[in-house]
Amino acid sequence: MSGKEKESGKFGSILLFIIIPLIFLIIVASIVLWAAGVDVMKPIQETAAKTPVLKQLVPETKESKNAAEKQQEDRTASLEKTIKEQKSEINILNKDLDTSKSEIDSLNQKIRSLKQEAEEQKKKTDETAKTASDSAAKKDKIINIYKSMDSGKAASIITQLKEKEALDILNGLSKKQLAEILTKMTPEQAAKYTEKISADEK
Template sequence: MSGKKKESGKFRSVLLIIILPLIFLLIAGGIVLWAAGVNVLKPIQEAAAKTPVLKELVPETEDRKDTSSTAKNNSNTAALEKTIKDQKSEISILNKDLETSKSEIDRLNQKIRSLEKTAEDQKKTSKDNSEESSSSDTASNDKVISVYKSMDSGKAAKIIAQLKEKEALKILNGLSKKQLAEILAKMTPEQAATYTEKIAASQE
């Protein structure tokens, strides 16, 4: 029992003689250094921050905050750079599509102009052919009428009576009044009446 008391007494002695003055010295030294402008807590915080269990208990130092902030900024910068790269790529694709569309529009416009020119040429050719045909028909009609003008009225009346009504009227309208009267006189009364009505209607 007395042995235990002796050990306890020795421990107290060691505590009072060595440990307490040491703690006092550490505190006093820390205060002096702090007053001199030295951050005493910084190395302790850094050492504690590297220890897995103590890391959660120790508040972040300015350096750790700066490191964390820099890492976050770097991450944001990388994300922004990736977004910019993607958008540039998209713009490039859109520009290529636009160029393709422009060339396609130019090709279609050229095709339209070509078709319009072809249609205009065909229209012109058709008009020229129509005029030629019309002038040819007029020349042909004049020639036929001149034949009937020189023909005997009796013979002319018989032939005209056999023709289609449209052709007969063309010839009769091209004759002089005297020749017309002679030819109608040689026709049957029914034929003469029919042609007279038609000639009168066409001249109104």
């Protein structure tokens, strides 16, 4: 007997005594379990579905389809929830942005108002300064007229003026001119103006 014949005999023996009875037992057990109402195909299909090569050959079970659909639904629900949360966050951020824009507009309005107020104040200050300057120029002009006048005429006119105007002119004169004008006044008038001029100097 050659080596090939021996191997062939061993394989035949294994096939005859182990594999065939094993297949027969599996078939009998499956029939008994099927008759008892047990779904024999389910675990086989589940195992085959998890095996990479057999996965392509075994049709998908109803349970695995349902599980896959449920998983897909859960994922969709999760994504929809995330989208809803993000939309809510976007709405909150948009509201904050609108509030910020409103505050910026309000601040810009205040800045414009303050600028306008500052310009008006500057204008008033300039006008006041100009008025004061014009007033001082007029006063100097009037004082210069009285400086060039005869002391007697100046004394008679000054006594007719309002007290403040008269004192402004007298204070603008030199001591010599003041003395000459006061000597041309009555003693009462000269005393009154002297007293006022002394009080102003203090």
